[in-house]
Structures are given as structure tokens and as C-alpha cells.
Amino acid sequence: MNLIIDEILIYIGALAILDMFSPAIIGVTVYVLLTAKAKQATLLFSYLTTVYLFYFCIGLCLMIGLDFIIEPLANLFNHGATKLFMTVLGGILFIGSWFVPKKINVGSPKPKKFSIAAMIALGLTTSFLEVATAIPYFAAIGLMVSHHLSISEWFPILIGYNAMMVFPSLVLLFLFVLSRRFAQKPLLYLQSLINRNTSSVLSWIMCIAGLILLVNGTN
Secondary structure, eight states, rough: OOOHHHHHHHHHHHHHHHHTTTTHHHHHHHHHHHOSSSSSSHHHHHHHHHHHHHHHHHHHHHHHHHHHHGGGGGGHIIIHHHHHHHHHHHHHHHHGGGGOOOOOSOOOOOOOOSSHHHHHHHHHHHHHOOOOHHHHHHHHHHHHTTTTTOHHHHHHHHHHHHHHHHHHHHHHHHHHHHHHHHHHHHHHHHHHHHHHHHHHHHHHHHHHHHHHHHHHHHH
């Protein structure tokens, strides 16, 4: 059983790394750091906490709900239906990654004003709308459910996964606090990169997530 968990952790870890490159979360972070005149840390913590709690609650509901649905069908899944489903899903994501439009939704979401309430609202809005970039997250949940992990096994994984999702933004905030003048130029470059390559990032996320599911499904 430990070998199975270790193998799943490798796949989930790879998916979590993909989710660290969410254009929406990083884009909002960069925008706040470059544009807000004060209280950048407070504003960003409000936004990132909202995003973290939103996806954690979604993951919690899916883990409990899907496990409840799948449990009565355990015999069916033991005959390979789970791996077949994950393989088909991986194939769909991989093929779909080649058909992502070249130009979609250029630029990152922006708050209407710099206040805690506005940042919380933005966190909820982007979490609802940016479902496409959460493909690795839902794939990771699918892996945990399909391998019938117990709550003591998947609960800490869920906590860690969501922490990794917002970790790059916390690193950017730390570097900004450490040296605003030094961070200014890299942040401007990162903002330009995100504005130009949103569709490319989504395409790569879908492609790699699809490959991970294909490899897991065929093993």
C-alpha cells in the first residue's frame, strides 16, 4: 500500500507543480505588487486565502462526494474501469491541448479597487471563472478517488496541494518586501509574459496533465 501511495504522490506532485503556474493567480499577484500604493501584503493575503479556501472546499466536497458515489461501484472499478476512465480523460486533455485558441483572454483579472473586500471578491470570481487552469487539480482528485485513499491519506495531500498552488505568489510577495526596487523589473517582465502567453500556458498544462493521466492509466 505504501508503494501505491508513493507512486500516487509522484503523479500528484507533478500535477501540483503544473498548478503553480496558474496565469490568473500569478497575474493578480504581479498586478497588485506593481499597482497598489500600500498594504500589498494584506491585499494579497486576502486574495490568496480566498483562492486557497475556495479550491480546498471544492476538493473536500469532491473527495467526499465522489468517494460516496464510487464506493457502491467498487467491484466495477476493481476490474479496470477506473484506469480506463483516467486513460480516456488523459487522452482527451492531451489531444485538446493542441486545439487551444492562440489568443484567449489576454491579460490577468484585475480588482475594481484595492480593498480587502474587493480582493476577496476577485478571489471568488477568478476561482469560479478560471476552471480551465485547475485541470491538474481535478485530475489529482480523480487519482486519489480512483485509488481509494482513506481520509487520513488524502486530507493532508489536499492541504499541501492547495498550498503549492499559491506558493509562487507568496515567493513573489517575499521578494517584493525584501527589495521593491530589485523586484520591479522582474515583475514587469513577468506581467508582460503572462499577458502574451496565457493560451500557451493553458495548452501546456492540459498537455502535461493529459500525459500524466495516460501514464498512470496504462501502468
